Amino acid sequence: MIKTNFKRKKYRGRFAPSPSGELHFGSLLAAMASYTDARHNKGDWLLRIDDIDQARVINNSDKHILSTLEHCGFEWDESITYQSQYLEHYQEALERLNQTELTYPCTCSRKQIKEMSENMDIKNGIYPGTCRNKNKHNIPKNTYAIRLKVPVEQFSFNDHIQGDYSQNLAQDVGDFVVYRRDNVFSYQLSVVVDDFQSKISHIVRGYDLLDSTPKQMYLQQLLDYPKPQYAHIPLAVTQDNLKLSKLSHAKKVTGNLETLVLAAQFLGQKVPDSKDFDNKDDFWQYLVTYWDINKVPRMEKQIIMV
Ligand SMILES: [Zn+2]
Structure with a gap:
């Protein structure tokens, strides 16, 4: 008789803030949704500081973010990782991509790309592949980016919140x-x-x-990585349709119970009023138990008063 291995892969979720400011309401939503979905599914939840773009890092904002998360009552598993400590992993992946001969150096500036796509009547911002046949050995270092050739192929997936989504990478x-x-x-x-x-x-x-997900799926395919499950929550915007992260006065999260309840309601969850919870532990226990990802609004954005 064939023995089937029914052992399911363990749920492992994560939150990956960039240390470019304090934790605002928009990032609290991503933290809450990823954390609660992981805990509801008896999974692990990891924290990663996305500090690869060192020019955007604001000193000590990682510490502010971590202490705010702690104050909110989040509990993470394993040790916190910092992208800047893993450059060799990215280098190794880049070398593997280079071996596929799908990468090439591109010397075009943003302005040139915009002009080219306008002249060629291509959707704004889509790179027309001008440098596809450039040989990088003739170009001085630090004067080019490395691009990845994409196929004329549809990349589709089922988002747990937004439903079916698909992109043709070339088009x-x-x-x-x-x-x-x-x-x-x-x-x-x-x-x-x-x-x-x-x-x-x-x-x-x-x-x-x-x-960004289809691009990431393409990279996973080339690097022979397994594909994770995806769920994208709506963005919190102001009445003027501004993304909270883009606002200098975006409500800074202090971690009080009222804000946590507001965030859970934004995510479509039915939660009692903040005064009905004894404390934050009580709130989290309730939210994790009754969390229903199907109730998260299937929309791009929702207005939040700040
Ligand atoms: Zn180019």
């Missing part, structure tokens, strides 16, 4: 950057490598990253 995205001209591994590459290294099985994050 909708174009060859994208995996290594920046200023010597920084791209967000797309580093996030895929990190999630693989930490064996992340479920990714719950903001809607603004929904359209």
Whole structure:
């Protein structure tokens, strides 16, 4: 008789803030949704500081973010990782991509790309592949980015909140950057490598990253990584349609119970009034028990009063 191995892969979720400011309400939502979904599914929840882009790092904001999360009552598993400590992982992945011969150096500036795509009547911002046949040995270092050739192929997945989503990488995205001209591994590459290294099985994050997912799936395919499950929560915007993270006066999260209840309600969960909870532990226990990801609104954004 054939023995089937029914052992299911353990749920491993994560929250990966960039240390470029204090924790605002928008990032609290991503933290809460990823944490509660992990705990509701008896999974682990890991914290990673996305500090690969050192130019954007604000000193000590990692410490502020961590103490705010702690004050909110989040409890994470394992030790916190910092992207800046794992450059060799990204380098190794980049070398593997180079071996596929799908990468090439690109010397185009942002302005040039905009002009080219306008002249060629390509959707704004999509790189037309101008440098595809450039030989990097003739170009001085630090004057080019490395792009990855994309196929004329549909990348589809079922988002746990937003439903079916699909992109044709060649038509909708174009060859994208995996290594920046200023010597920084791209967000797309580093996030895929990190999630693989930490064996992340479920990714719950903001809607603004929904359209990055097909690029990340393509990288996972080329690097032979397993594909995680995705869920993208709506973004919190102001009445003027401004993303909270873009606002200098975005409500700083202090970690009080009222804010936690507001965040849970924003995520579509039915929770009692803050005064009905004895304390934050009581709130988290309730939220984790009754969490229903199907109740998270299937929309791009929702207005929040700040
Ligand atoms: Zn180019």
